Amino acid sequence: MSVQKICVEKNYPELHKNPSEKEKDFAAFLRSRVWPLGTSQNVAFMNTPEEGGVILVPAPANARKSPLQIKYEGLQREGKLDIKKAIQEIVETEYNPILDRFKFVFVDDVNKANIRIKFDKAQGSYSVIGREAAKVPKNQPTMNFAWFDVGTVLHEFGHALGLIHEHQNPKGNDIKWNVSALNSYMKTTQGWDSQQVNDQVIQKYKRNQINGSNFDPDSIMLYFYPADLTENNVGTTQNRVLSETDKKTIADAYSADSTVDTGSFRVSWIKEHLVLLITSTILAVILVTIAWMKAKSAS
Numbered sequence: 413m414s415v416q417k418i419c420v421e422k423n424y425p426e427l428h429k430n431p432s433e434k435e436k437d438f439a440a441f442l443r444s445r446v447w448p449l450g451t452s453q454n455v456a457f458m459n460t461p462e463e464g465g466v467i468l469v470p471a472p473a474n475a476r477k478s479p480l481q482i483k484y485e486g487l488q489r490e491g492k493l494d495i496k497k498a499i500q501e502i503v504e505t506e507y508n509p510i511l512d513r514f515k516f517v518f519v520d521d522v523n524k525a526n527i528r529i530k531f532d533k534a535q536g537s538y539s540v541i542g543r544e545a546a547k548v549p550k551n552q553p554t555m556n557f558a559w560f561d562v563g564t565v566l567h568e569f570g571h572a573l574g575l576i577h578e579h580q581n582p583k584g585n586d587i588k589w590n591v592s593a594l595n596s597y598m599k600t601t602q603g604w605d606s607q608q609v610n611d612q613v614i615q616k617y618k619r620n621q622i623n624g625s626n627f628d629p630d631s632i633m634l635y636f637y638p639a640d641l642t643e644n645n646v647g648t649t650q651n652r653v654l655s656e657t658d659k660k661t662i663a664d665a666y667s668a669d670s671t672v673d674t675g676s677f678r679v680s681w682i683k684e685h686l687v688l689l690i691t692s693t694i695l696a697v698i699l700v701t702i703a704w705m706k707a708k709s710a711s
Contacts, residue, residue, distance in 0.1 A: 543574070
């Protein structure tokens with residue numbers, strides 16, 4: 413039986429050497445990392461799945477599969493699957509329609525993208541959380557796929573929107589972890605040490621830090637954990653499609669009526685583009701003036 417692989421929530425230490433409580437602002441959504449409303453973010457690929465050794469992982473026979481997963485497994489059998497096109501289709505079919513004031517836009521030029529996807533089976537699947545991607549150096553990926561399936565794409569782009577792992581949501585969830593068993597399981601299946609397990613699985617966040625729904629057992633952001641990893645023999649399920657709560661939470665966060673605070677990023681974004689506009693205007697005036705002076709002298 414194959415063992416599921418689990419993604420990590422990627423944070424760059426150089427960006428958070430001394431993280432404050434605000435920077436650890438976790439929730440269904442990280443309030444401080446939701447993208448500003450009324451914007452779009454370009455997405456580009458840094459290499460090919462073939463270069464990274466990434467292939468489609470079929471869903472278990474008894475799993476709830478999305479129509480797209482069924483489609484891609486069929487294309488894989490026929491030797492016609494294009495994973496890059498599939499990722500774009502998943503995002504444009506599942507996420508963009510529910511995002512009122514934000515969109516993912518796929519582009520060819522990686523230098524024009526804040527969300528940069530790499531394929532590398534040796535690095536695990538991960539994504540930077542939300543708008544932290546804008547701070548990552550342009551020569552580095554903000555998302556990696558070590559394997560491909562629809563559920564993983566939905567999960568990683570959930571992170572890219574600002575969502576975090578559902579088992580770390582403190583609202584209405586109290587998983588009774590058997591820490592010793594959990595550490596052993598994660599070391600065997602994921603190669604994680606106890607600190608990684610604590611950071612990525614056990615640690616939860618304060619209720620006053622979060623913005624989102626109560627714990628959702630059907631969320632795409634929740635992974636499967638066997639019952640024997642808990643003290644009360646109650647595990648979690650792995651979900652491969654967006655739940656209705658996922659859709660509502662995402663739609664609410666990126667709607668015109670959203671109460672998520674994106675002000676600080678919006679201010680910096682406006683300042684950055686205002687400087688660019690002013691610089692371009694000054695340059696245009698200089699060029700027009702030079703042209704006018706040349707024309708005048710010639711006459």
